[in-house]
Each structure stands twice: as structure tokens, then as C-alpha cells.
Amino acid sequence: MTGEESSGPAMTYFAEEDIPWEEQTAMSRRKVLRLEEDLYVAMVQWDAGFTLPVTDHHGGEEIVYVLKGTFVDQYRSSGPGSIIRGDPGSSHRPSTPDGVTFLVTRSLIPGERQRIAPHWTRPRGTSFRG
Secondary structure: OOOOOOOOOOOOOOOOOHOOOEEOOOOEEEEEEEEEEEEEEEEEOOOOOOOOOOOEOOOOOOEEEEEEEOOOOOOOOEEEOOEEOOOOOEEEOEEOOOOOOEEEEEEEOOOHHHHHHOOOOOOOOOOOOO
């Protein structure tokens, strides 16, 4: 639409640089795009050689979309454009040999938000939910 205003819900637009990277470990970082009691959406980046230190147990469904690099778990190796869907109750222990950037969406069960992002707060100057 050009020059017209919508009467529907508002749209919010961000550039990637508007949302800061949050360091999780020396080799991993994330940009949380949305975080609620029942939903987690983030862009995640792991350096070459990173392995998740514990098995990742999914309370709800998880969907990973690999943007760049290689995402590896005990089931297979996945490159850019791969979509990995974990059913509720599934688990894996991912790593990356060459570094990876991926988008993850995850439906959360009660109490899971605290485990995934216990101290996360919305960065100043952003108005997305969290």
C-alpha cells in the first residue's frame, strides 16, 4: 500500500543491527526476536567448534532454519536452507564444525522460559514483545 494507512494491527520493522547480540558463552550468541511464556524466537550464532554443553530437551516443538554454516547433531549434518523440526519431548545435542547462524522458533511449556532465558530483558529502544 502506498500512502494509505491500515486499520489493522500495527507492523513493526527492524534492521538486524537494531537488536544487539547477547553473548551466551565465549563461542555463542543470540538475538532474541520474541520471548513470551509460551514462545521463543531468536537468531543464534555459534563459532566453529562449538558444542552445546548439555542435551537440549524440547518441552514444546522446535523449528530451526539454518541460515549459514553447518548445524550438526547426533542425527545428521544440515547446511544453509535446512529446516529441522523437533517434536515436543524430543532432544538432541547440536554442534558446528565450521560455525553456524540459524533462526529458531520454539513453543515453550510452563517453566521452560525460565530455563531458556532466565535473565533476558528487552533491549532499550526496541518495542518488540518480551
